[in-house]
Amino acid sequence: MQPAWAPLQNLPGSPPAGDEVWVFSFSTAPGPHLDGLGPLLDDYESQRAGRLRSARARAEFVNGRGFLRLLLGGLLGHDPRGVRLATAGNGKPVLAETTGLPLFFNIAHSHGMGLLAVASHAELGVDIERLRDVTDRASLARRYFHPSEVICLEGLTGEAQQRLGFFHAWTRKEAFLKATAVGIGFGLDRVEVTLEPGHPARLLRIDGCEQTAAPWTLEHLEPGEGWLAALALRAPCGKLVTAHADLAKMME
Numbered sequence: 001m002q003p004a005w006a007p008l009q010n011l012p013g014s015p016p017a018g019d020e021v022w023v024f025s026f027s028t029a030p031g032p033h034l035d036g037l038g039p040l041l042d043d044y045e046s047q048r049a050g051r052l053r054s055a056r057a058r059a060e061f062v063n064g065r066g067f068l069r070l071l072l073g074g075l076l077g078h079d080p081r082g083v084r085l086a087t088a089g090n091g092k093p094v095l096a097e098t099t100g101l102p103l104f105f106n107i108a109h110s111h112g113m114g115l116l117a118v119a120s121h122a123e124l125g126v127d128i129e130r131l132r133d134v135t136d137r138a139s140l141a142r143r144y145f146h147p148s149e150v151i152c153l154e155g156l157t158g159e160a161q162q163r164l165g166f167f168h169a170w171t172r173k174e175a176f177l178k179a180t181a182v183g184i185g186f187g188l189d190r191v192e193v194t195l196e197p198g199h200p201a202r203l204l205r206i207d208g209c210e211q212t213a214a215p216w217t218l219e220h221l222e223p224g225e226g227w228l229a230a231l232a233l234r235a236p237c238g239k240l241v242t243a244h245a246d247l248a249k250m251m252e
C-alpha cells in the first residue's frame with residue numbers, strides 16, 4: 001500500500017533514525033516565497049540560478065536547493081546558507097562537511113513537483129516523472145531498456161498499462177543511477193528493474209548480475225495524482241516517511 005503524503009507540519013530537528021527514510025514532496029512553482037528561499041543559496045548556486053533563462057527552471061532550482069538548505073541547516077544546527085555542499089560522481093550534490101553522522105540525500109523534479117529524499121544509513125537516489133504521453137515511447141524503450149524489460153513492457157495490455165510500465169521502469173532505473181551518482185551515462189539498459197503495474201518495485205540485475213543488485217532496495221512512490229516516483233537505496237528501507245512540504249507556507 002502507498003504511504004500517505006500528509007502535510008509536513010515542522011522541519012525535523014534530528015536526522016532520520018536508524019534505517020528510516022524520509023521523502024518530502026514540494027511544489028517547484030514560482031511565488032513570493034522564493035524571495036525568502038533565494039538568499040539561502042550559496043554563491044555557486046545563486047550564480048547557477050541566475051544563468052537559468054526560464055522563470056520555471058529558476059523556480060525549480062531555487063525551491064529545491066532552498067528546501068534542501070533549510071532542512072540540512074536544521075539537522076546540522078546551523079544557518080542554511082552556511083551548509084557546505086560539494087558534488088560527487090557526475091554532479092550529485094553531497095554534504096561537504098563532516099557531521100559525525102552521515103546524511104544522504106537526493107533531489108528530483110518534474111513538471112512542477114519536486115522530491116527530496118533523506119536517510120542516515122545508506123546512499124540513495126530519487127526520481128519523479130509526470131505521467132504524460134510520450135510519442136516515441138516504444139523506440140525509447142527499445143533504445144534505453146534492457147531487452148527483457150522491452151519484452152515485459154510490450155506484453156502489457158493496453159495504453160494505460162504500457163504508459164505506467166514505461167514510467168515505472170524509467171523512474172526506477174534513474175533513481176538507481178542517481179543513488180550511485182554516476183547518472184544516465186552509466187547506461188539505463190545495464191540496470192534491470194520490475195515494471196509491471198501493481199507488482200513490487202525491485203532491482204533485478206545490474207550488468208546481468210543478481211548479486212550486484214542484491215543490496216539495493218527500490219520503493220515505488222505516488223507523490224500526487226499524475227506523478228510517479230521511485231527511491232533507490234543501497235540497504236533495506238525501514239520506516240518510510242512521506243510528507244508534502246508547503247514551502248510557501250514555511251516561508252511566511
Ligand SMILES: CC(C)(COP(=O)(O)OP(=O)(O)OC[C@H]1O[C@@H](n2cnc3c(N)ncnc32)[C@H](O)[C@@H]1OP(=O)(O)O)[C@@H](O)C(=O)NCCC(=O)NCCS
Nearest residue numbers: 061064090091092093107108109127178181182183184185
Ligand atoms: C542526474 C540526472 C540523472 C538528472 O536527471 P533529470 O531527470 O534531468 O533531473 P532530476 O530532476 O531527476 O534530478 C536533478 C537533480 O539531481 C541531482 N543530481 C545532479 N547530478 C546528479 C548525479 N550525477 N547523481 C545524482 N543526483 C544528481 C541534483 O540535485 C539535481 O537537481 P538540482 O541541480 O536542481 O539540485 C542526469 O542529469 C545525469 O545523468 N547527470 C549526470 C551527467 C551525465 O552522466 N551525463 C551523461 C549524459 S549521456
